[in-house]
Amino acid sequence: MPELPEVETIKQQIEAHLVGSIVAGVSTFRTDVIHGEVLSIMGSTITGARRFGKLLVIDTSKDISLCVHLKMTGRLTLLPVGETFPKHTHVVFHLQPPRSETQLVCFSDARRFGYIHFLPTTAVQDLPFVKSLGKEPLKDLTKKEFELLCARSKRPIKMLLLDQHRIAGIGNIYACEALWMSFIHPATPAQILTRKQMQALFANIEAVLTEGIERGGASDNSYRNLMGGKGKYQDFFKVYGRTGKPCVRCSTPIERIVIGGRGTFCCPVCQK
DNA sequence: CCGAACCTGTGT
């Protein structure tokens, strides 16, 4: 699913296109993806959007917020009234913009791992999931703190990058890409990395996440943005999903290995 | 801490 850059892209599109719209109606086709009181947002105006790691939060004027986690296959799609809903649409929001036609925002999710949680805005930061998140790699996390996280962990560095309690927002794609950029093998125990490697990785995490956001995220498979469009970052993958294809640095075939039960892509020669 | 589970779709 969407990782930090994909969620950030949707967040920015909500700020650009939905702020000021009134929530005029909500239709629910499956209630098992919903937590909290759906009707609490009726009649409120969307005031902004925030992101906590991979969690999207949409705030409204009645101090009710929607926390949306898209997990693997969740989508939010903006549509004109009358268009066919995307497959596996579970919730539809009817929005009234200030001076145009009513619009729909559909929450769809084939696998139904994702969810929408309606709750008071003040309660968002008390959610166990939000409280448990580590620092934001593009905001709060410092190089020093990152070095400390590495030094304290014996686990494979890739597992550390994916641990949302340590660092919030990195997923499988950006972990693989940042490690390739840093010439670091994903299975390397975090604490045996040299200081130089830690610093390179820290810089490359920022680089891949920033480039991901600039390119509108990665649509390797199912990701679509709010407007139904694809991201472009998948066209720039160096390792993710490139099993057997030549490493663009040394032409060794890219390998797929399994670390922590997750498919992991790396160059066995230039990542040490 | 690691594997299994949660679900469905897609590709081999």
Add this chain to the structure above:
DNA sequence: ACACAGGTTCGG
């Protein structure tokens, strides 16, 4: 038919 999928949570 089987392996695999961008994430998180739970249980052993």
